[in-house]
Amino acid sequence: MPSYTAPTKDLQFVLHDLLNVSQSDIPGYSDLEADFTSAVLEEAGKITSEVLAPLNVVGDKEGCSLDNGVVRVPTGFQEAFDQVREGGWTGLDMPEEFGGQGLPYVMGTAVGEMFSASNQAFTMYQGLTHGAASAILAHGTDQQKETYLPNMISCEWTGTMNLTEPHCGTDLGLMRTKAEPQDDGSFKISGQKIFISAGEHEMASNIIHLVLAKIPGGPEGIKGVSLFIVPKFIVNEDGSLGARNGVSCGNLEEKMGIHGNSTCVMNYDEATGYLLGTEHKGMRxxxxxxxxxxxxxxxxxxxxxxxxxxxxxxxxxxxxxxxxxxxxxxxxxxxxxxxxxxxxxxxxxxxxxxxxxxxxxxxxxxxxxxxxxxxxxxxxxxxxxxxxxxxxxxxxxxxxxxxxxxxxxxxxxxxxxxxxxxxxxxxxxxxxxxxxxxxxxxxxxVGRKLAQDGGKHVMAFFDLVKSFLKENAENEALKADFMEPLKAASKDLQAAGMFFMQNGMKNPNAALSGSYDFMHLFGHVCLGLVWAQMAKAAQEALDGGASDKAFYETKLATGRYYMARRLPATAMHLARINTGADTVMALDAEQF
Amino acid sequence: MPSYTAPTKDLQFVLHDLLNVSQSDIPGYSDLEADFTSAVLEEAGKITSEVLAPLNVVGDKEGCSLDNGVVRVPTGFQEAFDQVREGGWTGLDMPEEFGGQGLPYVMGTAVGEMFSASNQAFTMYQGLTHGAASAILAHGTDQQKETYLPNMISCEWTGTMNLTEPHCGTDLGLMRTKAEPQDDGSFKISGQKIFISAGEHEMASNIIHLVLAKIPGGPEGIKGVSLFIVPKFIVNEDGSLGARNGVSCGNLEEKMGIHGNSTCVMNYDEATGYLLGTEHKGMRxxxxxxxxxxxxxxxxxxxxxxxxxxxxxxxxxxxxxxxxxxxxxxxxxxxxxxxxxxxxxxxxxxxxxxxxxxxxxxxxxxxxxxxxxxxxxxxxxxxxxxxxxxxxxxxxxxxxxxxxxxxxxxxxxxxxxxxxxxxxxxxxxxxxxxxxxxxxxxxxxVGRKLAQDGGKHVMAFFDLVKSFLKENAENEALKADFMEPLKAASKDLQAAGMFFMQNGMKNPNAALSGSYDFMHLFGHVCLGLVWAQMAKAAQEALDGGASDKAFYETKLATGRYYMARRLPATAMHLARINTGADTVMALDAEQF
Structure with a gap:
């Protein structure tokens, strides 16, 4: 059976040697001293390696089952979920006023890596809840926040996100789920949603579904979509659970993986829902x-x-x-x-x-x-x-x-x-x-972010790379192995951006045909950049007489590998991008 | 449910427009006229798309099961196997003297693609049999051939290949399965083999296992391995089936895929085996x-x-x-x-x-x-x-x-x-x-084939590419889109070969660190070559006024895509190869 060991040391390296989190002026970051983050990561390492990792294969093997509308999760999931809740892991980066720990998102991410690595299917139950709670936090009324957030942040209740329907995934404008306004200000939600992760289970006493639906008479397409809170059990005014709502799991999908997570077909049959945010602004x-x-x-x-x-x-x-x-x-x-x-x-x-x-x-x-x-x-x-x-x-x-x-x-x-x-x-x-x-x-x-705000952000990225290269131009220890490959790779990225600018206006397909290559080219440059930055941090630690010499030398050697062996991919992606749409779009659909 | 349509037209294009099979002087090729191969491919297309393809998902879903030593295959497999046998598909490229159809291997491959594409797990039952029969054909005595081949070629009996043991896969020198010589010239085989595809099932009345084992007292390691025929049921002198041999399926592996094929742990317990070929020359x-x-x-x-x-x-x-x-x-x-x-x-x-x-x-x-x-x-x-x-x-x-x-x-x-x-x-x-x-x-x-016969074969490959480029240097229709990219790619391949020659002798790791990239670089050059050749064939067909213009134009457009979009990978592989072993082997094992 596979094992999992939390990469605490490497996370600490990134947080402190690379990002210097405790020196940042971001509110809450001054608390992130190395001792403190180490303690949090060590504890997270324990529960993930000792409790969640051993359940990973169990979840895969057993999967979830649907029995008369009731979804059973794999053996041991309930107990583990209780332990995760008791440890306060579910609200790590959530506001203290609603029962969270109030830590920055960067800590939520560091800990989140361990949870996902040890048991992705399990971690999705709390992950989806986190997403739904964030939406309520950002768009809910005070009353909605008070009603739902404390129980969601503690994962007494879990949450889901309901977007996809059988005939529409990416193109949500085709959505059919309806939300009929009621006299009391609520809505009756009817329709079918698919691929709903953690859509139904008994690990929590309630499930708060966030559902995209259309209010009849609203704008056509994607501009007429609104977001609703649809609880499995209606929450009474005193916070107790009331009647079962008109929402049920119609089927569990058999999937290639993440068997431990219940991926549900959810049927909404005049379920009571409450508007979250503004009418027709659900996508926003x-x-x-x-x-x-x-x-x-x-x-x-x-x-x-x-x-x-x-x-x-x-x-x-x-x-x-x-x-x-x-x-x-x-x-x-x-x-x-x-x-x-x-x-x-x-x-x-x-x-x-x-x-x-x-x-x-x-x-x-x-x-x-x-x-x-x-x-x-x-x-x-x-x-x-x-x-x-x-x-x-x-x-x-x-x-x-x-x-x-x-x-x-x-x-x-x-x-x-x-x-x-x-x-x-x-x-x-x-x-x-x-x-x-x-x-x-x-x-x-390529179609949206590159040109956003007049291309300001991509220019900022290039400036960031350029400044880093300039600052370290005289760093002989890193020049050949890190700075030069990074420079070459970022030139490829710039050249690709230039190609899009010169050709994309005339023919959007010339840019979009290279979009996938551009995403990978960009990714390599980002990894090249952080590797060069990590190399610098490692070199400084070694120059400063760090006691753990082997760790930093290994870091440098690993970085050299990335720069020498992986970064050359950027030239290939650029070469593909530069061919534009000619060969990609040459065939008519019928010629395939 | 997925469907499958046999790509008969494209196979015909490759056989006739590209390879000109019926014009070849290879014995048996003159029979491969377009009408004949078309008829064979059409028939194969029918059974694969209509019978095998629909069983593909069935096989995946049901898998095989082991019940008291008996392996059950998925629903419908037996009936389909009977149909395949009756159609004579199992011996298509096997000698007529043992009941095969005697067609060239190229036809076996063309038809084989359809079988594999429509149902890989199913096709492996006959595929392994084909492999085992080929071994007996090449190394068996006349009596062994007569005893086993006719029933194996018709797939009345199926065959298996037994190499892997729990502790040795690639490194077969570590093998432990023993073959004790008996007075009658036979051997008693004892040991355990794993990952034996089609190792046990009831679709055939006998299973002929080919088993690698060591005769005690022979040379150490890989040089002391011999190959044995071990039938599930001993074949009597009159050809009838005798006693059950000491071989059994101990377990079925649960695999990621090919569920319809029974992947067995095979236990040999003093099973009677017959030497195939020469003692200790089993690997050969x-x-x-x-x-x-x-x-x-x-x-x-x-x-x-x-x-x-x-x-x-x-x-x-x-x-x-x-x-x-x-x-x-x-x-x-x-x-x-x-x-x-x-x-x-x-x-x-x-x-x-x-x-x-x-x-x-x-x-x-x-x-x-x-x-x-x-x-x-x-x-x-x-x-x-x-x-x-x-x-x-x-x-x-x-x-x-x-x-x-x-x-x-x-x-x-x-x-x-x-x-x-x-x-x-x-x-x-x-x-x-x-x-x-x-x-x-x-x-x-990289470690063996490149240098084989003094590098003669890789030089022959380069000559082949060079001649093709030279012959078509003036072909303006193909120059920019096909010949130039092929030339560039083959230069990358030559440069990589040169790097290995210059560095591999001093440090084998410098070559072996680039072996995987070289394999891919070589693959792209091969596909580049055949695409350029196909483009030439398509262009000639168009120039000759072929009636199916759309087919040939689509072929050219598809080839242009490969040359423009996929072939640039060669430069990336070369860049990686040229970095040698430095970054690959920089870390000690303990530093990981």
Missing amino acids: AMFTMMNEARLGVGMQGMAQAEAAYQNALIYAKDRLQGRDVTGVKNPDGPADPLIVHPDIRRNLMDQKSFVEGGRAFLLWGAMMIDKAHRNGDKDADGLISLLTPVIKGFLTDEGYDMTVQAQQVYGGHGYIEEWGMSQFTRDARIAMIYEGANGVQALDL | AMFTMMNEARLGVGMQGMAQAEAAYQNALIYAKDRLQGRDVTGVKNPDGPADPLIVHPDIRRNLMDQKSFVEGGRAFLLWGAMMIDKAHRNGDKDADGLISLLTPVIKGFLTDEGYDMTVQAQQVYGGHGYIEEWGMSQFTRDARIAMIYEGANGVQALDL
């Missing part, structure tokens, strides 16, 4: 959650890669097969461990350099969200909006590929469910799809 | 099958991509979501079909250009095998030996990626088992692992 309300939600999914991609990598590494050190071509390494054994072989190294280094780079990218992104929310920093908000599709699309695509590579280390055993490597792959697969399929992320990036 | 006997077997697995990768692509295309034309940014395409509908969107096109064109290129590469490879076997052509044998790891590794990696892309077209529905797209991905995954994991293919390519 959803979109304010988008950056966080998408960063969270990017995190899942990275987290599954981390978990898979840990187990691939254990196997590579343990499994004896073949001999080192440069000389026997394990003379007392019948063969050398897999890790002596260069191609196994390549495989492991791909994973290691991605995971550590991805972690830094994510936490940097989370810090930007804190800056935007806690400091009201519009530039940070613009930059994280730009980078969100990159975080989501690039980290989930690459994260998935890394789980496939980790599985490959196991040879035939990687294909056998008993060894658990297949689950990482199957679970990671969903992250490329939900919360906006990655093709939609690429469209968002 | 296995290796003579290797090119075919690995080409067959490369075919599976391409075939799953084909099946997945067909369904992605149907969905992309059918599903209405969003509007074409350049103008509404479906004004009468609520939205335009997915296929209008550039990123969906990119996705589909990746798949289409890979599948068609991969098909051409495979059939060209199969023709080389025929040349080697039927013409005794040593050069062809050398070239296909060189290309075999490329076919296996590149086509299964890329094939898998394409099934993932096809799944992505479906959005959330791609993750739901009901839609069947997950199965293509899960089934395709095994092809990257079995018959030598792809890292081992890369090692074989």
Whole structure:
């Protein structure tokens, strides 16, 4: 059975050596001293590695079942959920006034990685609740906040997000679910929603569904969509639970992975709902959650890669097969461990350099969200909006590929469910799809974010890279291995942006045909940037006589790998982008 | 439920327009007139699309079960197997003297693609039998051939290959299964084998296991391994079935995919076995099958991509979501079909250009095998030996990626088992692992095949590309779109070979660290080559006034996509290779 060890040390490195969180002026960050964050991460490490990780395979094997409208979760999930609730983990970065711990989002993300890595399907129950609670926090009335938030933040009640319908996923303007206004100001919600994660279960005493629906007579399409709170049990004025609402789980989907999470078809049959936010502005309300939600999914991609990598590494050190071509390494054994072989190294280094780079990218992104929310920093908000599709699309695509590579280390055993490597792959697969399929992320990036506010944010990103390169131009220790590759990669990114500017206006397809490549090109540049920054931090620690020399030297070596071996992908993506739409759109649909 | 349509027309194009099979001097090829191959392919198309494809999901859902030593296959498999046997499909390319149809291997491969694409798990029962029969054909005594081949070629009896043991997969020198010589010339085989595809079932009246084992007292390691025939039921001298042999299925593996195939733990308990070939030369006997077997697995990768692509295309034309940014395409509908969107096109064109290129590469490879076997052509044998790891590794990696892309077209529905797209991905995954994991293919390519016969075969490959480029240097219609990209890509391949030559002797790790990239670089050059050749054939057909203009124009457009969008990967692989072992091997094992 796979194991999971929380990467506490590496998280501490990113928080303190790289991001210097406790020195930041973001409200709440001064509390994030190394001792404090270490204590939080250690505790999170315990519950995730000892309680959640062992349940990961159980959840995969048992899955959820539907019995007369009642959804049963896998063995042990209820007890674990109780422990997570009791530990206060569900409200870590939620406001103290509603029972949360009030920590910054960056800490929620650091801890969230461990939860996702140890058990993605389980963690989604609280993850969806977090998303729904955030929406109520941002758009609810005072009364709605008081009614729902304390119980949602403690996960006494869980939450869901209901967007998709059978005939519409990305294109929500096609939505059919209706919300009929009632005399008392409430609405009657009717329709069917699909792919509702954690849609029904008995782990919580109530479930608060956030449902997108159309109020008859409103604007056509996406502009006539409103957001509603639809509780499974109506909440009485005194806070007690009342009647069962007209919402039920019609079916459980059989999925490729995340079996431990109940993915429901939800039927709304004149269910009582309460408008959240403004009429017809439901999409806007959803979109304010988008950056966080998408960063969270990017995190899942990275987290599954981390978990898979840990187990691939254990196997590579343990499994004896073949001999080192440069000389026997394990003379007392019948063969050398897999890790002596260069191609196994390549495989492991791909994973290691991605995971550590991805972690830094994510936490940097989370810090930007804190800056935007806690400091009201519009530039940070613009930059994280730009980078969100990159975080989501690039980290989930690459994260998935890394789980496939980790599985490959196991040879035939990687294909056998008993060894658990297949689950990482199957679970990671969903992250490329939900919360906006990655093709939609690429469209968002190129079609919307690049030009946002007159292209201000992408220019800010380039300035950031340029300043960093300039500041470190004389750093001989890092020049050849880090600064030059970063410079080359960011030039590729600029050239791609230039191609879009010159061709996209005449022919939008010329830009959109390169959108997916651009997302990956951008992702590599971001990882190149954080790797160069981490290298600088590691070099400074070594120069300053850090006691843990091996850690920092390993960090530098891992970074060098990324810069030398992964970053050359940017030129390939640029070459593809530069071919425009010609070959992509050459065929008529009928010619396929 | 997914559907499958046999790509008869495209197969005919490759066989006749590209490979000109009926004009070849290879014995048996003159029979391969277009009408004849068309008739065979049409018939194969019927049974695969009508009988096997509908059973694909059944097999995935039901899987196999073990009940008191008896393995049950999924519903409908027995009836379908009977139909396949009755149709004579199992011996298509087997010698007529043992009941086969005597057709060239190239036809076996063309038909085999359809079988694999429509139902990989099912097709493996006959596929393994084919492999085992080929081994007996090549290494058996006359009596062994007479005893086993007719029933194996008709699939009255099926066959298996038993190599892997729990502690050894790639490194078969660690093998523990023993073969004790008996007075009558037979052996008693004892030990455990794992991952035995089609190891036990009741679809055939006997199962002929080919088992690698060590005769005590023989040479150490891989040099002391012999190959044995171990029938499930002993075959009496009159050909009737005798006593049950000491071989049994101890367990069925739960796998990520190919659920319809029974993957068995096989226990040999003093089972009677008969030496096949020479004592201690078992590996050599296995290796003579290797090119075919690995080409067959490369075919599976391409075939799953084909099946997945067909369904992605149907969905992309059918599903209405969003509007074409350049103008509404479906004004009468609520939205335009997915296929209008550039990123969906990119996705589909990746798949289409890979599948068609991969098909051409495979059939060209199969023709080389025929040349080697039927013409005794040593050069062809050398070239296909060189290309075999490329076919296996590149086509299964890329094939898998394409099934993932096809799944992505479906959005959330791609993750739901009901839609069947997950199965293509899960089934395709095994092809990257079995018959030598792809890292081992890369090692074989760089560590062994490149330098084989003094590098003669890789030089022959380069000569082939060069001659083709030279012959077509003045072809203005193809120059910019095909010849120049091919030239650039083959230069990258040569440069990589040069790097290995200059650095590999001093430090084998410098070459082996780039082996995986080299395999992919080589694969792209091969697909670039066959695409340029197909473009030439298509252009000639158009110039010659072919009636099916649309087909040839589509072919050219698809080829242009590959050259423009996929081939630039070669420069990235070269850049990685050129970094040698420095960053790959920088860390000690303990530093990970």
